Amino acid sequence: MPTSPSETAPLRRDAQRNLERILDAARDAFAEDGVEAGVDDIARRAGVGVGTLYRRFPTKEALIDAVVDRRADEIAGLVAEAEAEDDPWEGFVLLLGGLLERHARDRGFKALVADRMAATGRPSLRERLRPQLVRILTRAQDAGALRDDITVEDLTVQVWGAGRAVEITGDIAPDYWRRHLAILLDGLRAPRATPLPGPPLTETEGEALTAAWTAACRSGR
Template sequence: MAPPTEPAQSSETSEPAQQAQPSEPAQQAQPSEPTRPLRSDAQRNRELLLAAACDMFAEQGLDVAMADIARRAGVSNGTLYNRFPTRSDLIEAVFVDRLERMVELARHALAVDDPWDGLEYYLTGTCELQAADRGFNEVATRGLTSPAARRLRDEGLAAITELFDRAQRAGTLRADVTVADLAFVVWGISRTVDMTAKLAPRLWRRHLALLLDGFRAQGAHPLPEPPLAAEQTHPPAP
């Protein structure tokens, strides 16, 4: 099977390219808690808010003023707080779909024949998501903490681990790295994207290529520190 071509699209424009407006079927149907459905107008407002937040996060980062989001959505700040009591709630709601995309990406990557190409495919795709959306770039480093997000993260992690093992078995990925070391990719590219989004929006690819060469088995030199253990890669429970 040939590598999927998806992550080749030009997604390093500064303008976040109107992506994946969240249109989930409204409030999460937690099996354990039968929350009554939202009233129709409330539901509409919720979607307006998510769309507004998605746009503003993408353009200005996760720290935009809550009131600005409400204004952009065309509702009052009271409504915003009604629907999403904390900023975190809003962030989680906006970015779950992106996590889903990452999981999908990892599974696609497993379908790539050559293990190294698969890994590269996955990382490029992930970084493209980061480069396309300032908000997601921050999310990717800070991490999300909701149970739903954690579940998705674990799913993704499983796929990536497989991706890693495969590439190590093939002898192309150096043997002394762990999935935890992928944090360096996310973190590093994240900063480069921050710094160069305006000036040189494609430069992160160069950073990625260099770092990736450091992950190759060929010519690897011993590493000075043990990897981060058992995924303390991300913040404690909500």
């Protein structure tokens, strides 16, 4: 747990500085290339050797976790913003838009979204966010704006898919996500919803999916 400041002996000043540099470099590298960015590249960006990197993070995975942890506030902020929005539908749109926009601009974001709900690893983030998500969803449904036959699992899968689509378009048409989202929203709006076939995913299935998705993200794509 190198990120927790108050544990065992404090880091030497140079070590602390290098730790910051590594985290910053990793954030940038992941944003540009996704989690498949190489450790050598990250170390070079940070101006340190790979040995230094591995002194702080026993494995690349641990580095990813640390970067994700650091950025978790970003998602938490977005969700809070969405919940604070007066209009339930607008709040819902704000959330989805925020997610897709980040997907379009930042390739490392996928790992963040995956981790946000991950069943494995650090549950704090996911457990903190999920209730908020449900609230945003049901609030929009109670207001009659969002179709009431979809569940959080449906929404999650939709976001994964849309995120992937928008991620691909991000390099070529950075604003295309708005169009994509508009189509998705038309499918989610209440007024003209067609009954959905088949049962929704159970929460257990949702968790299994999340685990699979996380694994896929971790291994690069």
